[in-house]
Amino acid sequence: MSLQSFIQFFVQFIHMGGYGPYIWTAYGLTAGVYLWNILSARRLHTSAVMRARQRLIASAESQALERP
Amino acid sequence: MATWVWFHKLASPPHIYRIAGRLTLLFTVPGVLALIVGLYGGLVTAPADYQQGDSFRIIYVHAPAAWLSLLCYTAMAIAAAVGLVWRMKVAHAFAAATAPIGASFALVCLVSGSLWGRPMWGTWWVWDARLTSQLVLFFLYLGYMALRHSFDDLSRADRASGVLAVIGLVNVPIIHYSVYWWSTLHQGSTVLRAGGPSMPPSMLVPLLLCFFAYTCCYGALVCVRLRAEVLNRERSPNWLSLNA
Amino acid sequence: MTPRRKRLYALIAIVAGVAVSAAIALKAFNNNMLYFYDPSQVAAGVAPLHKTFRVGGMVTKGSVVRAPGSLEVRFVVTDFQHSVTVSYSGLLPDLFREGQGIIAHGHLKDGMFMADEVLAKHDEKYMPPEVAKSLKPPVARPGAGT
Numbered sequence: 001m002s003l004q005s006f007i008q009f010f011v012q013f014i015h016m017g018g019y020g021p022y023i024w025t026a027y028g029l030t031a032g033v034y035l036w037n038i039l040s041a042r043r044l045h046t047s048a049v050m051r052a053r054q055r056l057i058a059s060a061e062s063q064a065l066e067r068p
Numbered sequence: 069m070a071t072w073v074w075f076h077k078l079a080s081p082p083h084i085y086r087i088a089g090r091l092t093l094l095f096t097v098p099g100v101l102a103l104i105v106g107l108y109g110g111l112v113t114a115p116a117d118y119q120q121g122d123s124f125r126i127i128y129v130h131a132p133a134a135w136l137s138l139l140c141y142t143a144m145a146i147a148a149a150v151g152l153v154w155r156m157k158v159a160h161a162f163a164a165a166t167a168p169i170g171a172s173f174a175l176v177c178l179v180s181g182s183l184w185g186r187p188m189w190g191t192w193w194v195w196d197a198r199l200t201s202q203l204v205l206f207f208l209y210l211g212y213m214a215l216r217h218s219f220d221d222l223s224r225a226d227r228a229s230g231v232l233a234v235i236g237l238v239n240v241p242i243i244h245y246s247v248y249w250w251s252t253l254h255q256g257s258t259v260l261r262a263g264g265p266s267m268p269p270s271m272l273v274p275l276l277l278c279f280f281a282y283t284c285c286y287g288a289l290v291c292v293r294l295r296a297e298v299l300n301r302e303r304s305p306n307w308l309s310l311n312a
Numbered sequence: 313m314t315p316r317r318k319r320l321y322a323l324i325a326i327v328a329g330v331a332v333s334a335a336i337a338l339k340a341f342n343n344n345m346l347y348f349y350d351p352s353q354v355a356a357g358v359a360p361l362h363k364t365f366r367v368g369g370m371v372t373k374g375s376v377v378r379a380p381g382s383l384e385v386r387f388v389v390t391d392f393q394h395s396v397t398v399s400y401s402g403l404l405p406d407l408f409r410e411g412q413g414i415i416a417h418g419h420l421k422d423g424m425f426m427a428d429e430v431l432a433k434h435d436e437k438y439m440p441p442e443v444a445k446s447l448k449p450p451v452a453r454p455g456a457g458t
Binding site for chain 2: 412
């Protein structure tokens with residue numbers, strides 16, 4: 001495929017028969033929601049692990065203090 | 069009884085935490101692969117529709133999002149019911165982990181549908197039975213999450229929001245059958261339809277791949293969120309390995 | 313009865329109660345739930361006479377008449393039993409064409425339906441243009457006449 005025909009194909013692909021703005025907005029939104037889902041789920045898990053560790057350390061310290 | 073061992077094992081936080089961790093990767097790999105192939109198929113290899121031209125390609129993000137929003141709600145309501153009846157914390161944790169995912173895909177369904185409706189139907193939005201019941205689903209998710217937020221006590225939040233989730237389950241069949249029970253602007257189902265899918269394989273295969281991909285991605289996402297929910301409910305998770 | 317069983321029955325009762333009341337409510341509002349009337353219902357007088365409503369059906373082939381130099385268009389909508397003539401002035405959706413299902417919003421005036429909005433309805437069938445052409449060769453290409 002020559003460069004020119006590739007560019008032509010690409011322009012047509014983006015244009016989507018005139019429906020480009022609708023299609024790419026819909027796909028872009030979907031990509032954004034996927035990204036949000038991934039990031040927020042990971043952030044939730046990381047912060048849960050951190051807080052759980054803090055609780056563990058705190059309980060270990062208080063147990064150490066109680067010991068005579 | 070031996071047959072119930074797996075059920076009681078599911079209720080054990082360290083067990084579920086470990087299983088969810090392993091399942092995450094198991095869901096992610098096929099999910100991402102199918103999503104790439106499916107969307108490529110929908111955007112590039114599938115032919116344009118004889119009536120709608122290229123605009124019908126929105127179906128590849130729209131219909132699986134609709135499916136996932138219904139699947140998530142059903143899973144959430146069943147988990148909430150199990151949590152309410154058997155007082156199973158892990159079930160409530162699963163329901164709570166599912167809600168934001170379901171809500172986000174209900175939103176994708178509504179907005180992508182609107183972006184499809186504008187050029188084809190000639191309107192962004194109509195108040196027909198299908199669109200309205202799907203909007204109600206989105207608000208049910210929001211209501212469920214808001215209700216959880218309004219309680220400081222987790223077990224009370226679980227119970228109150230669980231009842232709401234179970235009640236809202238009534239809306240799920242209404243959404244699916246709305247296009248058959250009432251006259252609507254929205255068309256009938258293409259895939260889950262009496263007489264088989266009304267699409268040639270060149271269009272259908274990428275769509276089925278997208279359905280599969282969305283479902284796998286939900287599996288992976290809910291596993292990560294479930295681990296967080298389970299951890300948050302443990303006062304001292306001694307089983308948590310500190311270097312994990 | 314164990315407490316667990318009690319909770320199970322209570323939950324089933326709640327869901328059954330909500331389902332039954334939803335079914336009754338939807339049944340009662342059935343007319344409002346209908347997004348549009350078809351021309352037979354208009355002919356039978358079911359559709360409201362003095363209010364605006366929606367009529368839906370197929371655009372009869374060869375019935376589309378455009379007033380030259382304006383956006384005004386007239387066409388016949390049919391459900392193959394009865395038909396209604398629609399008059400509309402404005403932009404039509406991309407899918408509007410003869411033989412296409414449409415839904416028009418407006419009111420009846422002297423037997424003519426004066427529309428202020430025309431929406432296109434499509435079915436759940438999708439196929440490539442070549443397949444559609446080979447299925448029904450005598451039909452004019454969509455949009456060819458417009």
